[in-house]
Amino acid sequence: MIASTSNAQVKQVCALCKKSRYRKETGLFVVEGSKMFRELPKDRIHQAYATEKFARDPAHAAMLRGIEKLQLVTEEVLKAMSDTQTPQGILAVAKMYQYSMDDLKSRTGPALLMILETIQDPGNLGTILRAGEGAGITGVIMDENTADIYNPKVIRSTMGSVYRVPFLSTGDLPGTLAALKEQGVRLYAADLEGSESYDHEDYTQSCGFLIGNEARGLKDRTKAMADRFIRIPMAGQVESLNAAVASSILMFEAARQRREKS
Secondary structure: OEOOOOOHHHHHHHHHHHOHHHHHHHOEEEEEOHHHHHHOOHHHEEEEEEEHHHHHOHHHHHHHOOOOOEEEEOHHHHHHHOOOOOOOOEEEEEEOOOOOHHHHOOOOOOOEEEEEOOOOOHHHHHHHHHHHHHHOOOEEEEEOOOOOOOOHHHHHHHOOHHHOOOEEEEOOHHHHHHHHHHOOOEEEEEOOOOOEEHHHOOOOOOEEEEEOEOOOEOOHHHHOOOOEEEEOOOOOOOOOOOHHHHHHHHHHHHHHHHHHHO
């Protein structure tokens, strides 16, 4: 059992929680809590850590059965490793996912992509993945200035969708968008000055929604790649919506159209 917060493994987990660069260098990230641990594919587990109290519980013992790389730690040590105020007694260091552009395309139907530029709030990014899984998107593309998808706050807010929704980050968003357009993916930019209401467009063919920074929106060069500018009509004095809320509206409209067509 690890009982010291000075232990090298403890220090590594703390670094993985706090440092994006270290996560990228090691190819590892941290998963916390029973739900996230239960849904984590076992072949992704690099190392698991649990308190003795957690491991003694019969239901938890069943969840941990068969996991070879399991290390017991004290409550104090787990709290030191955790990114949350009230740890649930279990966390894991997991191996990162590696996707290609082909992984973001549906094998059975048209692509439905969320394309994010400089989304900064971890909660927004995680919620977009979670809602995206519910809406049936085929993948998420992010520019390199978007929040790190392996940030512990993002991981928690995905509620497990990060394990199932393909995603990739690009250092050349305009080039990536140009390649998508060549492959027949129609791009829709969510913009306050969009000429068409979002529900007047057809999203039943391969398409992607461009979502910009929470405060500044999309960059001009990114807007220039859009095939169509769309807006979400507002009542009252509301000027705009949270990026995750706007994304959800667009994704589920596309899902609705595709259900009706099928």
